[in-house]
Amino acid sequence: MQTQKIGTAIKIFGVVIGLFVFCVMPATTQAAPDALNTITLAGEFSDADAIFLRTNLETLRDQFPTWYQYVIDAQPLTIAIDSSEGALGHAAIAKCCDAQGRGVITFGFHFGQSPDDAEQTIEAQRVAFIGTLVHEVTHIRDQRAGRFTTKTDYKSCVAIEKSGLEKQLEVKRALATGDLGAAFAHALNQQIGDEATALRSRELWQHYCGAFQN
Numbered sequence: 001m002q003t004q005k006i007g008t009a010i011k012i013f014g015v016v017i018g019l020f021v022f023c024v025m026p027a028t029t030q031a032a033p034d035a036l037n038t039i040t041l042a043g044e045f046s047d048a049d050a051i052f053l054r055t056n057l058e059t060l061r062d063q064f065p066t067w068y069q070y071v072i073d074a075q076p077l078t079i080a081i082d083s084s085e086g087a088l089g090h091a092a093i094a095k096c097c098d099a100q101g102r103g104v105i106t107f108g109f110h111f112g113q114s115p116d117d118a119e120q121t122i123e124a125q126r127v128a129f130i131g132t133l134v135h136e137v138t139h140i141r142d143q144r145a146g147r148f149t150t151k152t153d154y155k156s157c158v159a160i161e162k163s164g165l166e167k168q169l170e171v172k173r174a175l176a177t178g179d180l181g182a183a184f185a186h187a188l189n190q191q192i193g194d195e196a197t198a199l200r201s202r203e204l205w206q207h208y209c210g211a212f213q214n
């Protein structure tokens with residue numbers, strides 16, 4: 001039973017991995033359109049993706065200003081969509097920082113269109129997206145602050161991912177108190193409980209960091 005729940009939570013978390021790689025994004029960055037004039041959008045962004053991002057940032061700004069500030073403080077920030085990452089099973093990755101000092105978060109799927117988003121309500125998709133965004137923003141903030149700068153073994157991998165996953169869970173707990181969460185309160189509270197359990201499970205860390213244990 002516990003294993004079943006943990007498996008579900010891992011699926012909910014998605015394959016969110018943090019990569020700390022010093023590299024330069026390809027020159028595909030587009031200055032416009034950007035969300036709330038603060039974040040550069042790059043890659044395969046569609047109009048629908050831009051609207052989705054803007055809507056969620058506006059919800060944070062208007063209802064959860066502390067979390068909005070948490071994201072905005074990760075600037076300078078580029079958010080990209082690269083379906084080749086999705087094809088590799090990566091829901092999102094964070095890189096900090098490029099040659100211009102920008103943190104880069106790359107999503108592997110158009111927003112609301114990952115395999116985990118299928119059959120979810122729009123509210124559930126939005127909560128999942130904000131959770132993933134906060135997770136990746138945490139990696140960039142940590143890196144800039146000199147925390148968890150290397151992911152070279154199981155222990156350092158767990159430290160990095162624990163930081164991201166705890167913030168991901170924390171923002172979901174906040175969202176559960178607002179309109180978004182109220183739209184699917186029972187399922188979201190169940191999800192939050194499962195994810196909290198998963199964070200204390202060996203299976204979760206095997207999922208994220210097992211590759212370092214050979």
Ligand SMILES: [Zn+2]
Nearest residue numbers: 016017018164
């Ligand atoms: Zn991560």
